Amino acid sequence: MxxxxxxxxxxxxxxxxxxxxxxxxxxxxxxxxxxxxxxxxxxxxxxxxxxxxxxxxxxxxxxxxxxxxxxxxxxxxxxxxxxxxxxxxxxxxxxxxxxxxxxxxxxxxxxxxxxxxxxxxxxxxxxxxxxxxxxxxxxxxxxxxxxxxxxxxxxxxxxxxxxxxxxxxxxxxxxxxxxxxxxxxxxxxxxxxxxxxxxxxxxxxxxxxxxxxxxxxRPAALRNQLVIGRDLLLRAAVLQVSFLVAAGVAARAGTASLGAHQIALQLFFFLALVLDAYAIAAQTLVGHALGRGHPAEARATASHVVRWGLGTGVLVAAVLLVLRDVLLPLFTDDPAVVGQAEVVWWFLAGMQPLAGVVFALDGVLMGAGDVGYLRTVTIGSAVVGFLPLSLLSGPLGWGLPGVWSGLCLFIALRLAGVLVRVAGNRWLTAPATVGT
Incomplete structure (x- = not known):
């Protein structure tokens, strides 16, 4: 190694x-x-x-x-x-x-x-x-x-x-x-x-x-790149639609709910950048290991990035909870928005350890060229978890807790999907889609 x-x-x-x-x-x-x-x-x-x-x-x-x-x-x-x-x-x-x-x-x-x-x-x-x-x-x-x-x-x-x-x-x-x-x-x-x-x-x-x-x-190489691009594009499109639907539901719940949702969502996106750095490291290391024909090294890399992602996620969650009363006033002084944001804050903090592992394993599967499976898991998790709970939150009066429960379920379902995949061996032999 x-x-x-x-x-x-x-x-x-x-x-x-x-x-x-x-x-x-x-x-x-x-x-x-x-x-x-x-x-x-x-x-x-x-x-x-x-x-x-x-x-x-x-x-x-x-x-x-x-x-x-x-x-x-x-x-x-x-x-x-x-x-x-x-x-x-x-x-x-x-x-x-x-x-x-x-x-x-x-x-x-x-x-x-x-x-x-x-x-x-x-x-x-x-x-x-x-x-x-x-x-x-x-x-x-x-x-x-x-x-x-x-x-x-x-x-x-x-x-x-x-x-x-x-x-x-x-x-x-x-x-x-x-x-x-x-x-x-x-x-x-x-x-x-x-x-x-x-x-x-x-x-x-x-x-x-x-x-x-x-x-x-080189047309063949461009076609191969478009194969990976197609799967990642579909995945990104469903994610964008899911977040737009969630924002629409939050807007219908009232101005305070929309403001709180915007604050929490921007923090979620920013923290995702921090955790996504491990995904990039995983991509590079796994791709190199499999390119050399060392699957054991690729699996060891997966274990390392999971530990780093989980540890960082736990740390981020703790910081969010400890500094909640310091961070929230930086975004708004509206008592109604603060009240809604305090509710969402628990969901935002609670999902960070799960997100740390999910993003790390996303990088592992991308590095292995297993983007077709990653596309299916992400879209399935959105369709089964994120979108239904978001859409039901309006007519059932669940408000922001319903929307953010959907986002947490989305992360949890993705976590289950990528853990099952990485525990097996198929990702180690996924088509690399490498050609001239």
Whole structure:
């Protein structure tokens, strides 16, 4: 067993992965603060336009996760040029999909922002203006996802940290300058986004060029990447629908319920980034182990990341419970919202240990190329657990406790599914979907 398959190896990969995962949300917080000082309408426009762009990026995130699994298998087998070639093909795919997203938003920016804003008006108009400019960076954003994927696969996570931080720093500097002194307002925020994405994508492309890889598109490799992408895309789409349904139920329960749900959900997403760092480490380590033909090492990696995920989840849950009265006032001073949030807080904290194990084992199965099973378990858990309880919470008057019981059941069902799979041997022989 290599040193990287043990605990220190997990942390060595998880720590830089966490920086990359957290960079974009932290920048968005600063962007929101800058735009928020312009007034309610620009802030609403940013929420609408930014939400649509974030939704597209989340659906196409398989460019990172799928590429990591394939590149790790190649690298583990001692075929670094093959691993780099996966990055080249993923970059071509990112360009095609990125221009598709760009075209979609240029044509439908108006109708989409009006739909999300609840009809025509100044917020929808502001969102449309922001989205038309910011979507110019869609191909660049997807290129960065592909770059993250192949570099994780060859166990080089420090370079993605530098690349992502460089782009984020440029955006951080430009955003307030373009919004205020330059007088561009909300448009300045969109331009700053594109500028940062341009720098990050250029750094990832330069890394590929320095590998002296062949740049010819290979249809067979692109098809194989789309197989993994299809499963991860379906999985992401069902997740997005489930969370939208939950938000709709919370909104119908009242303004206080919606506010409390939004606070808890954003914390859930942020904490998921922390725990997902173990999934990225697991992907890389498992892919390398199976690429070398060492299934025992892959199983040992699964045990290590489960312990780290569980331990971190328990720690996060304890921090949430101890600091509840400190954290909640940072988000709201409305007594009604605080009261609802205190109820949800128990669900949020209680699910963290389970989520830590689930996310870690998600990474194990992705690294093994077992994404078809992962897709089925996730969709099944949403359809059986999350969606029914969320939908029943409205007519039965369960409110937020019903919605968050659904989310907890969703996590628990996924946990049962991935534990059963990893306890067996089929994931160790799952098709790697690696081809030229």
């Amino acid at each position: 290599t040193e990287r398959s043990g605990g220190p190896g997990v942390l060595a990969l998880a720590a830089p992965a966490l920086v990359v995962l957290a960079a974009e949300p932290l920048y968005l917080l600063v962007d929101t603060a800058v735009v928020g000082n312009l007034g309610t309408v620009p802030l609403g426009g940013l929420a609408v336009g930014g939400g649509l762009l974030a939704w597209a990026a989340a659906l196409l995130n398989f460019l990172a996760y799928g590429t990591t699994a394939r590149a790790a298998r190649r690298a583990g087998a001692g075929d670094r040029p093959g691993a780099v070639a996966e990055g080249v093909q993923a970059t071509w795919l990112a360009l095609v999909l990125g221009f598709g997203v760009l075209l979609l938003f240029q044509v439908l920016a108006g109708p989409l922002t009006r739909l999300l804003a609840g009809g025509p008006g100044p917020v929808a108009a502001a969102g449309e203006e922001w989205l038309r400019i910011a979507s110019l960076g869609a191909p660049l954003l997807l290129i960065s996802l592909a770059g993250n994927g192949w570099l994780r696969g060859v166990q080089e996570l420090r370079r993605p940290v530098r690349f992502v931080l460089a782009g984020s720093l440029l955006s951080l500097v430009l955003c307030p300058l373009l919004v205020y002194p330059a007088g561009l307002g909300l448009v300045g925020s969109a331009v700053a986004n594109v500028a940062g994405q341009t720098l990050t994508a250029a750094l990832f492309v330069r890394a590929l060029v320095r590998e002296d890889a062949a740049w010819r598109p």
